[in-house]
Amino acid sequence: MITITLPDNSKREYPEGIDILGVAKDIGSRLAKSAVAGKIKSDGKEEIVDLRTRLNKDVELAILTFEDKEGRHVYRHTASHILAQAVKRLWPDAKLAIGPAIEDGFYYDFDVKKPFTPEDLEAIEKEMEKIIQEDHPVTRSELVLDAAIKFENEKNEKYKVELIEGLEEGEIISFYSQGEFTDLCEGPHLPSTGRVKAFKLLSVAGAYWRGDETKPMLQRIYGTAYDDKKSLQAHIERLEEAKRRDHRKLGKELDLFSIHEEGGPGLIYWHPKGGLVRQLIEDFWRSEHRKRGYDIVYSPHIAKVDLWKTSGHWDWYKDDMYSTIDIDGVEYMLKPMNCPFHILMYQTRTRSYRDLPLRWGELGTVYRYERSGVLHGLLRVRGFTQDDAHIFCRPDQVDQELKGVVQLAQFMMESFGYSEYEIHLSVRDPENQEKYIGESAIWESAEKALALALDDLGLPYHVDEGEAKFYGPAIDIKVKDALGRGWQGPTIQLDFNLPERFDITYIGEDGQEHRPVMIHRTVLGSMERFLGGLVEHYAGAFPSWLAPVQVKILPITDRQHDYAFEVAELLKSKGIRVEVDDRSEKIGYKIRQGETEKIPYMLVVGDREVENGQVAVRARRVGDLGSQGVQEFSEKLLEEIQKRSVGSILTAK
Ligand SMILES: [Zn+2]
Ligand SMILES: [Zn+2]
Missing domain, CATH: 3.30.930.10 (Bira Bifunctional Protein; Domain 2)
Structure with a gap:
């Protein structure tokens, strides 16, 4: 019997040779289902290993799930192997380079004759889905260096051969297999391909072999994987939001820099x-x-x-x-x-x-x-x-x-x-x-x-x-x-x-x-x-103290032009940065344009506003705040600017 010490310091006895998945099952079926790898500690050394690893002596053991950073890494690394397997099924001539898990996802580098298209990525995703359905067990095997080189040479995987040649003579080289696919890899991995619950391929980019500009250009496919569809969806939405906020895109739209x-x-x-x-x-x-x-x-x-x-x-x-x-x-x-x-x-x-x-x-x-x-x-x-x-x-x-x-x-x-x-x-x-x-x-x-x-x-x-x-x-x-x-x-x-x-x-x-x-x-x-x-x-919507244009005045028709410029002069005299949109466009169009420019305040002026000496205030993101006197508006805006308020204080009643 051996003694396993769990993270909460509780100890359990098991027959020698039990695998980590067996321990997880003994602890609870929920844990066994969500387990992705084990972290074992013995003689002061810590190691992340496959769930199929057999335990032959007393160790400290933590069962890792997707919640753990190291667990996510293992999970996504397996997803990268599924990607490689799918690419090899669809392009048998593709040469494999490397395919690690990275922050928030994974990638795999391929040497292929022509770059992958968006349609290719869709086809690859379909094939990956199939591999997951097929639920192949992922197994580890080992070869000595010479045998490993011979093995990869026979498969015509020149990048893998180069990787192995960089290792020391006498080293044991590990491989991971799933179905017909075997890859040079240190691991660890999920016990089977069916464990990947949700994944998405995100993009493809050129990348030099070993990051060296003198070496061949490879095609790098990026993807990510999560242990449920909802989290994957949330991640994709975050990525889209980041794209929407990209400062290079907004910098051009808002005319900030080039x-x-x-x-x-x-x-x-x-x-x-x-x-x-x-x-x-x-x-x-x-x-x-x-x-x-x-x-x-x-x-x-x-x-x-x-x-x-x-x-x-x-x-x-x-x-x-x-x-x-x-x-x-x-x-x-x-x-x-x-x-x-x-x-x-x-x-x-x-x-x-x-x-x-x-x-x-x-x-x-x-x-x-x-x-x-x-x-x-x-x-x-x-x-x-x-x-x-x-x-x-x-x-x-x-x-x-x-x-x-x-x-x-x-x-x-x-x-x-x-x-x-x-x-x-x-x-x-x-x-x-x-x-x-x-x-x-x-x-x-x-x-x-x-x-x-x-x-x-x-x-x-x-x-x-x-x-x-x-x-x-x-x-x-x-x-x-x-x-x-x-x-x-x-x-x-x-x-x-x-x-x-x-x-x-x-x-x-x-x-x-x-x-x-x-x-x-x-x-x-x-x-x-x-x-x-x-x-x-700020997604380009600077608070009023930093906004290049703080106020835009929008006359509804030509009749209000004089009044609009009068108001603009008054605001300018107080140090407020203001523009008048006096084009003969529909008011709805002018408002949409002001929204695209992310102007903090738009002042709409029609006949009624001219008559009452007022402005109809629209605050960014909030919308219509109703009509108020120019003096009242400018005082509140000046206070907002002076306080360097991040949000609009005009909307707070
Ligand atoms: Zn690998
Ligand atoms: Zn210095």
Whole structure:
């Protein structure tokens, strides 16, 4: 007999050799039905394994279902094998590459003569449905390396052969079979194909073998799978909503920005309306920073290579920087960061302990190399403006300063309507310390200081090993948008290294030179990415304080034109951004157009409104609010703008 310890610490005895599915059945038939894999722990090692795995010794065992992240992974991995099996049935010549589960779904890469069409995807889905109906048991088998190569060679699967050849001699290679289909795979998998309850193929895209542009282009089919039809449907609706909110699509429709192949990929052109939103965000940013004792500085876009050697970027950040520019025989580089510039300014005079902290903010445009394949709208670009700041402070001020930055970050996120966020403490990868600059002891104290500030503020956080930048650990805040998706928000880095490398000092109370500490931080990240995120968060419907046009006046006929322009002038004089739609179009058409433009308020004026000196107010998403005086409307709108209210306060009676 062996003893199995379950997650609730209860123990059960079973005959040696029982499989995990047998244990699940013993616990309950419902669990046995929803079980997808087992997680066993013995001798301090944890492993996810097939339900058919036999247990031969005492272990800790958790039965995984679709509710568990690892369980979902197994479930979707099996769905990817069903996809591959279906493709092989329909295109026997297709060569298989890899097919993993990914966040929210799975994919499989195929080498085929011509790209898959939407009709092909439908045919594949039908075949997958059949394979699920056939309910083939999924079984594991093993071969030694040479036999495995021979096996895949016989099937003409050259990518599989290449994968196996990359493994070590003597290794045991595992395969999974279902019906006529066998695939090289580590597993684990569902016990049978019939266990997949709901799936959908989503899209197809070109992908290079091993992500290498010099290698063959494969066809990657993306799909997802759920353990019930309702959840699958909800997921598909979420995807459609995300598509509807895509900032690249809305950016074009709302005339916010563009990117030009002629100008170069990954470089953003801000149109008047996008430029206006950006300026409003920047003005708000500056004023909130001044309130908190920041000074605003400006620095150049390029500097001599030597400066980047001193800072360490040359050695540690070279892959992210562009090649040098020759000016009068001296090499310069575009800046990937603003930090060394602020240090040069720090060094222009002797600093006393009384001068610190210095908080210097800059909306600094930086340039970083990104491969063309990863560029994405405003989110992954090659030139962007960081809302950067560097705080130079004494060691005894670090805690206070860190807390101030975290609180500012929270305030900024909430001001833009991001009420949910997660805090991550990004520390070194203890296994790869050579990836980081500076001494280990310094790193440890920096990591401790960041944790302490978060603890003091009573904020919960996750520790992410290996996520720190090369020069220091950081607090990274990930915000959740209206669709529940995570976005990179504020980052706060603590740095003892750059002050050392540039040998910057301050004169302490004791008259001696001391080393200041540097805090690098951004709260929005970059103007580009932040705006891209904001467009998707609001689905393009900016709150009135950020809307490029806050009010649109719609005269019903030509008779009300004079009055419409009169009202517009009055609102403009109060600083409200207003347009008049004086085209000779039907009022219904003008209203629909205003809705497409996502204008917060439309004021309809007809003869009655002219007579009574009123406007008929329509609020975005809410509709008709009835007629009111122009003065009354403008006062309420100004209050809404001033409060930076995310919703309409006019509708709240
Ligand atoms: Zn696999
Ligand atoms: Zn910096």
